[in-house]
Amino acid sequence: MAIPSDSDVIAAIATAQGRAGIGIVRVSGKDLRAFAERLLGRAPAARAATRAVFWGKGGELIDDGIALFFPSPGSYTGEDVLELQGHGGPVVQQMLLRRCVELGARLAEPGEFSRRAFLNEKLDLAQAEGVADLIDAATEAAARCALRSLRGEFSERVRGFGRQLVELRALVEATLDFPEEEIDPLDREEARRRLARLAEELARSLALGRQGSVLRGGLQVVLAGQPNVGKSSLLNRLAGEDLAIVTEIPGTTRDAVRQTIQIEGVPLSVIDTAGLRDTDDIVETLGIARTWGAIEQADVLVLVVDARDGITAADHAIAKRLPAKLRPVTVFNKIDLTGDAPRAEENEQGWSVRVSATTGAGIDGLRMALLRLAGWQQVDGDIFMARERHLVALERVAAALERASHSEPRAEFFAEELRVAQRELDTITGEVSADDLLGEIFARFCVGK
Numbered sequence: 001m002a003i004p005s006d007s008d009v010i011a012a013i014a015t016a017q018g019r020a021g022i023g024i025v026r027v028s029g030k031d032l033r034a035f036a037e038r039l040l041g042r043a044p045a046a047r048a049a050t051r052a053v054f055w056g057k058g059g060e061l062i063d064d065g066i067a068l069f070f071p072s073p074g075s076y077t078g079e080d081v082l083e084l085q086g087h088g089g090p091v092v093q094q095m096l097l098r099r100c101v102e103l104g105a106r107l108a109e110p111g112e113f114s115r116r117a118f119l120n121e122k123l124d125l126a127q128a129e130g131v132a133d134l135i136d137a138a139t140e141a142a143a144r145c146a147l148r149s150l151r152g153e154f155s156e157r158v159r160g161f162g163r164q165l166v167e168l169r170a171l172v173e174a175t176l177d178f179p180e181e182e183i184d185p186l187d188r189e190e191a192r193r194r195l196a197r198l199a200e201e202l203a204r205s206l207a208l209g210r211q212g213s214v215l216r217g218g219l220q221v222v223l224a225g226q227p228n229v230g231k232s233s234l235l236n237r238l239a240g241e242d243l244a245i246v247t248e249i250p251g252t253t254r255d256a257v258r259q260t261i262q263i264e265g266v267p268l269s270v271i272d273t274a275g276l277r278d279t280d281d282i283v284e285t286l287g288i289a290r291t292w293g294a295i296e297q298a299d300v301l302v303l304v305v306d307a308r309d310g311i312t313a314a315d316h317a318i319a320k321r322l323p324a325k326l327r328p329v330t331v332f333n334k335i336d337l338t339g340d341a342p343r344a345e346e347n348e349q350g351w352s353v354r355v356s357a358t359t360g361a362g363i364d365g366l367r368m369a370l371l372r373l374a375g376w377q378q379v380d381g382d383i384f385m386a387r388e389r390h391l392v393a394l395e396r397v398a399a400a401l402e403r404a405s406h407s408e409p410r411a412e413f414f415a416e417e418l419r420v421a422q423r424e425l426d427t428i429t430g431e432v433s434a435d436d437l438l439g440e441i442f443a444r445f446c447v448g449k
Contacts, residue, residue, distance in 0.1 A: 006119060009035065011100040012108035013093050014448035020088030025096050026448055027105055028113055032080035035103055036069060039084075044069045054084060057102055062095050063087055077113055078120025111445025115438065118430060125430025125441070126155045126390065132445050133216060133385045141265025142215040145385040154384040157205055158428050161397070164198050165422045172415045191414075192405070199401045206394050209386030210375065216385050218260075218267035219374045225304035226314055230333040233357035234304060235259065235272040238366075263367045266376050271298075300329060300373050302366075307332040307340060307354060329369050333357055344369050389427075396424045 009029030015022070027035065033043040044050035044067045052067040065086035075081040086092055101107065114131050117123045130149030137143035148154065171191065223231040239259050258271050301322060305315050311330070322328060327350040335342060335356045342362025344353040351369040355362030404417035
C-alpha cells in the first residue's frame, strides 16, 4: 500500500453526510487542468462558477452541476483546487468521489486540505486551528472568537510579542557577540522597562486566551439528586423551554436528557439524569447506572435537593459517592414553597444556591455560579479562541520572562531566557513544530477540510 504523500492529488466530500440540496466534492493537487478536462470534458475558467456535466469512466452521466477552479497559488490550499457542486444525494456524491479516485486522486485524510494550506504558508498553525474551532463552535460568542483567530488576530498578537523579543535580544546579544567592539553598554533600566512591558502585555493575552478556552470547551454539567426534587424543572428553566417531562410521579426521568445551553456565550452541556434511589424497576435501575456514569464524566455536578427537607441522609449518601474532583453546586429548589429568599454563596464545600425552578427566582445566581466554575470572567479586550497548547506555550513564555527578570545582571543568562521565550512563541504559529504535533492537530479536523 502506497504511503500518503503531500504531493498526491486528494479528494473528499466537503459537505456533511446525509441528503441536502447541494453536495460538494473538493479536489486539491498540482496541475489539475488535465484532471478537470477528463472529468468535465473541459477545464473551467479560473475563479468563475461554470455549469458542468460530470462524466463517468465509460462516458455515462454522473451529475449536472457547477464547477469552480482555483489555480495555484490563489486557493485555500495553495495548490490547484477544483470544487464540484452537484446534487446532495449521498449516492450521487459517492459516485462522483469514486470517479475522482479513478482519475488518480486518493481519499483525503481528516484535515488534509487545511494541513496543505499550512504547509504552503496560506495559513499559520493557529489560523488553521481557528478553522476547526469555527466549525465546532457551539455558541455565537465562540464562533466570533474562532473567526478572529482564523483571520490572524491571535497570530499577529503572538508575532508582536516576537518582534519585541527580537529587539530586546538584539540589544543583549550584541554585548555578548562583540565584547571587544566599542558598543554602548546595554541600558539596564531600558531593558527592565521593555521586559516589564512585554510581561504585562503577555499576562493580558493569557487572561484573554483563558476566556477563549472557556468559550471553546464549555462545561459538562450533570443535574443529579433524589427523585422528584425538581431536576427536570431546573433543566427546563435553564434551557428556557420544556425539554424534560415533569410530573409529580417519582422516577419519571428514566434516561439522561441532554441539552446545550449558553450563558453569556459560554456553552454548557446540561444533562438531566434519573433520580438516584433504590428501586426494583429494571428500566429505572439502568437509568440510575447511566446517571453515575455521567457523573464520572462531569465537569460540574449540580446536586438538587428539596428546600423543604434540606440535605437528607440520602443526599449525604449521594455526596459520599461523588468523585473527589467534583465540588458540587448544591441547589435548594422549591423555595417558593418555603418562603426562603433566593441567594448564591460559595464556601469550602462548594456553591450553595437557593432557587425556585417554578418561578425562576434565584436562577441568575445559579447561572453566575456555573460561570465561575467554568472560569469565566469579564475581561477587557477581544477574546481569542485559545487551545490548551496555546495557553501552555504562553505560560512557558511568561515563566521564561520571569526568570529573565531575575537573571538580568548576567547578560548571557538573560539572553538565554529570551531565546527560550522566542522558541515557545514560535510553536504557537507553527514556525517551530514537530511532525507528530501536526498529525495530532489535523487528525481532529473534518474530512474535506
